[in-house]
Amino acid sequence: MLKMMMRNIAAASSFYCSSRRWRGMPCLLSNSTVVVFANDYFAFLHSQPSKPIKSTRTQLEQPVRNSSKITTVEDAFNVFDRMLQMRPPPSVVRFTQILGQVAKLKHYSAVISLYNQMGVSGIGPNVYTLNILINCYCHLNQMGFSLSVLGNFFKLGLEPDVFTFTTLINGFLLENRVAEAATLLHKMMRGGNCQPNVVTYGTLVKGFCMKGNNSAAIQLLRKMEEGACKPGLVVYNTIIDSLCKDTLVDDALNLFSEMMCKGIAPNVITYTSLIHGVCKLGKWKEATRLLNEMVSKNIFPDVFTFSVLVDTLCKEGMVVEAEGVVEMIQRDIDPNAVTYTSLMDGYCLRGEIGKAQNVFELMLSKGEVVNVVCYNTLINGYCKLKNIDEAMMLFLDMSHKGLVANTITYNTLVDGFCKVGRIDDAQKLFSEMQACG
Numbered sequence: 001m002l003k004m005m006m007r008n009i010a011a012a013s014s015f016y017c018s019s020r021r022w023r024g025m026p027c028l029l030s031n032s033t034v035v036v037f038a039n040d041y042f043a044f045l046h047s048q049p050s051k052p053i054k055s056t057r058t059q060l061e062q063p064v065r066n067s068s069k070i071t072t073v074e075d076a077f078n079v080f081d082r083m084l085q086m087r088p089p090p091s092v093v094r095f096t097q098i099l100g101q102v103a104k105l106k107h108y109s110a111v112i113s114l115y116n117q118m119g120v121s122g123i124g125p126n127v128y129t130l131n132i133l134i135n136c137y138c139h140l141n142q143m144g145f146s147l148s149v150l151g152n153f154f155k156l157g158l159e160p161d162v163f164t165f166t167t168l169i170n171g172f173l174l175e176n177r178v179a180e181a182a183t184l185l186h187k188m189m190r191g192g193n194c195q196p197n198v199v200t201y202g203t204l205v206k207g208f209c210m211k212g213n214n215s216a217a218i219q220l221l222r223k224m225e226e227g228a229c230k231p232g233l234v235v236y237n238t239i240i241d242s243l244c245k246d247t248l249v250d251d252a253l254n255l256f257s258e259m260m261c262k263g264i265a266p267n268v269i270t271y272t273s274l275i276h277g278v279c280k281l282g283k284w285k286e287a288t289r290l291l292n293e294m295v296s297k298n299i300f301p302d303v304f305t306f307s308v309l310v311d312t313l314c315k316e317g318m319v320v321e322a323e324g325v326v327e328m329i330q331r332d333i334d335p336n337a338v339t340y341t342s343l344m345d346g347y348c349l350r351g352e353i354g355k356a357q358n359v360f361e362l363m364l365s366k367g368e369v370v371n372v373v374c375y376n377t378l379i380n381g382y383c384k385l386k387n388i389d390e391a392m393m394l395f396l397d398m399s400h401k402g403l404v405a406n407t408i409t410y411n412t413l414v415d416g417f418c419k420v421g422r423i424d425d426a427q428k429l430f431s432e433m434q435a436c437g
Helices: 002-022 031-047 057-063 075-085 092-106 109-122 127-139 143-153 160-176 180-190 198-210 216-228 235-247 251-263 267-278 283-298 303-317 319-330 337-349 353-365 373-384 386-402 407-419 423-435
Strands: none
Touching: 002 057, 002 251, 031 407, 057 109, 075 092, 075 109, 075 180, 092 127, 109 127, 127 143, 127 160, 143 160, 160 180, 160 198, 180 198, 198 216, 198 235, 216 235, 251 267, 267 283, 267 303, 283 303, 303 319, 319 337, 319 373, 337 353, 353 373, 373 386, 373 407, 386 407
8 A cells, every 4th residue: 555655646746747847837846855745654654563454344433533632643644544444434524634633733744645645545635625735835835835736726626715825825924935925915805706814914914024024014904904804903913013123112102002092902912012112212111101001901911021021121230120020020920031030130230149149049949940041141140250160160060950051151151261361271161162063
């Protein structure tokens, strides 16, 4: 059966390439791609013990009924194989459910292998099957294949739906092809049969924002407002966050006010983006106003909101204010590693290494995951005070815990040794860094 499957995949790819060449188009499918798609399937089959399978329908149906419990790709392949052996086989809906579950596990090439096996067994796809296939090709950065699947819709007499085109738009964005994604959306808007929904618009808005093209994102927002598909909170949040990251805080606040006037209630994500934006510009009164406003609306700050505040306050040398924020959140929310590290950094900037060390030990006592960034912060603090021995103790402790030092760690320590005149130690550590690559 495996040889038959390989022959069919090879034949299908050969036909596909011949067809494209006949039309004067390049072949997008290479032999290596076919092998990749088939490898997942073969690897799982070869890993299975060779047990005889009883062919009674009742026994074959048992794993199929338990298909909702699939948690691994191996489970999916086992159920899929048994479904193929059932006579008559289950409907395409059952096969599509398996493909969807494997896709959720992000084994995209495995989905394609399973789909090819469906074709070999004469099980035709439905719209949902092809949508899953397009999604997998998109995540594999194979937009040529995704578009060829779109062609299969028409060959099979199936009609693409809004999910089909939204998935294709997302695929273009994954390959950084924003212009083509926008073109596809405009074709949908002009087509009439399959109009974009809020997810379609939101996908392209996110793509524009990721490219830093806030004006295009806002222009698309205006088109949504003019049409039947009105923008929701997610679309507004995406643009507000992008504007704040680009320090266009006034524009973000104006859009926030506009959103509120339209009756769209903000959430913690909206306020966190705005607080981050105003903090970056040093507008502490505005940050406090926004914080009080969100609490008055029963929108409670989360650990990310507080981390933004603590990080910005510490970078501005306002460690006392940051301490107050940490004390406030400890009553209701456990700070995370980012919050603690920001506070440590603030203390180190002020030369208060003892307080930074206390925060570090508090993290350990609370069971927080202490990462390389935490260690680097404290190592840098000790090096600035020329306490290189304490810094090296932290370096050794970090290595003992299995954490791998990065370039920042080594550069900080080398600089620290040089500042105290221990050039030999600096050279030794530099050689060690080079040996580690």
